Amino acid sequence: MLTSLVGCGSKEDQVSESIQYINQFTNQLLGKVSSKSSLIEGIELGQVFLNSEKAAFTKKIALTKNTNRAQVSDKTMKAWQKAVVMNLKMVEDLKIKHISKALRNPKLSKALNKLVKDYRDILQK
Secondary structure, eight states: OOOOOOOSSSSHHHHHHHHHHHHHHHHHHHHHHHTSSSSSHHHHHHHHHHHHHHHHHHHHHHHHSSSSSGGSSSHHHHHHHHHHHHHHHHHHHHHTHHHHHHHHHHHHHHHHHHHHHHHHHHHHH
């Protein structure tokens, strides 16, 4: 269950909590993908999770991305940027990890590409 981070105090707190949120979200997404014995089923489960949590995830990311850099310390902003890059890399690495299976299975390749693209789009928009 993702923690709702509502009623935060300062912008520093909001960004710090967003870092925890993105880490937690990504770990849950990757957990869904690896929870099934069939990779395609795991990816589909991950996609269902991403779709069901997309509105909350998008909102949390947008709130943080729209934070004025003057409202938070450089350290906090760098921690946020690092979290985005690290979490995006973990999801992108699914494609590398499963490339040989994806090359042999167009359905798997399509599902994997969609999951990674949808996740990336949320973080990069």
